Amino acid sequence: MTGHDPLVKRSSVSMNQTIQDFGEQWVRYRDNEGYYGSLELFSDILSPFLTPGELKGCKVGEIGSGTGRIVNMLLEAGVNHVVAVEPSDAFYVLRENIRQPDKVKCLKTTGDQLPAFGDLDYVFSIGVLHHIQDPIPAVEAAFKALHPGGHFFVWVYGKEGNSLYLTFLMLLRMYAKHLPHVMLTSLVEMMYWPLVFYMKLCHVCPLPLREYLFAIFEKMSPQKRRLVIYDQLNPSFAKYYTGLEVEKLLLDGNFKDVRVHHRHGYSWTAIGTKPQR
Ligand SMILES: C[S@@+](CC[C@H](N)C(=O)[O-])C[C@H]1O[C@@H](n2cnc3c(N)ncnc32)[C@H](O)[C@@H]1O
Numbered sequence: 001m002t003g004h005d006p007l008v009k010r011s012s013v014s015m016n017q018t019i020q021d022f023g024e025q026w027v028r029y030r031d032n033e034g035y036y037g038s039l040e041l042f043s044d045i046l047s048p049f050l051t052p053g054e055l056k057g058c059k060v061g062e063i064g065s066g067t068g069r070i071v072n073m074l075l076e077a078g079v080n081h082v083v084a085v086e087p088s089d090a091f092y093v094l095r096e097n098i099r100q101p102d103k104v105k106c107l108k109t110t111g112d113q114l115p116a117f118g119d120l121d122y123v124f125s126i127g128v129l130h131h132i133q134d135p136i137p138a139v140e141a142a143f144k145a146l147h148p149g150g151h152f153f154v155w156v157y158g159k160e161g162n163s164l165y166l167t168f169l170m171l172l173r174m175y176a177k178h179l180p181h182v183m184l185t186s187l188v189e190m191m192y193w194p195l196v197f198y199m200k201l202c203h204v205c206p207l208p209l210r211e212y213l214f215a216i217f218e219k220m221s222p223q224k225r226r227l228v229i230y231d232q233l234n235p236s237f238a239k240y241y242t243g244l245e246v247e248k249l250l251l252d253g254n255f256k257d258v259r260v261h262h263r264h265g266y267s268w269t270a271i272g273t274k275p276q277r
Helices: 006-028 039-046 069-076 091-097 136-145 163-176 181-202 210-215 222-233 243-252
Strands: 059-063 081-085 104-107 120-126 146-157 256-263 267-273
Touching (some): 039 069, 069 081, 069 120, 091 104, 136 243, 146 243, 163 222
Parallel strands (some): 059 081, 081 104
């Protein structure tokens, strides 16, 4: 044994690249305006497992905070304290965007390094685990940060029901994830109007992704819709989960009472509980 594992090396190279991709993305797209950063969208994400009202007074963590969109939603929901973990160069954007900084502790690190506080009521990871090649250490860190009876809530991209879209996306991503920002924004612009037309068509035909387009995409501003397209194409690593894979991820992290929900036919939310001793 030399201690040199090429697989581990390759996976950490890709992890660093994905974090770098997000650093560049969030320095360019800093704000969380409109429906994209609203409590209304947060309610939609949490449903049917939680309501924002249940978080009032809680002490929570968030793995992968980006520009602080979810942190501000948590604050608006009335949490007492948030530990926000973000490893990318956009860490300073996160700090600038936080509305009640006295209630938030920001850590510039990866999710697996979330300290084992052992007293958090909830840990959230929204739109993050699907960008980590080996997410188990982050799930284990969430487990250790919670108190017994605390909950881990995740949202990830879904595989089921998206096969046509995913085939198209995978082909496009092979090329798009290597593009510089200016070319990627041109590609986004080329896709934007056909997508708006497709969304209108969904009002008359039962086309794939229609539930997501009506429930979420249509409510966003044109600027945030473009960001959503950019976000699909930019990160080096993205995995699309089946419901069973999400459930297994939380069970492998020792969570109990794991429940999964197929959200708007395109993604999965899941919640698990750290058992009482
Ligand atoms: C799609 S963004 C989601 C941001 C935020 N949760 C939201 O919903 O607005 C994914 C975030 O995860 C972060 N990330 C990537 N790898 C990570 C890791 N290993 N640990 C923690 N965060 C990570 C990225 O830097 C990025 O800001």
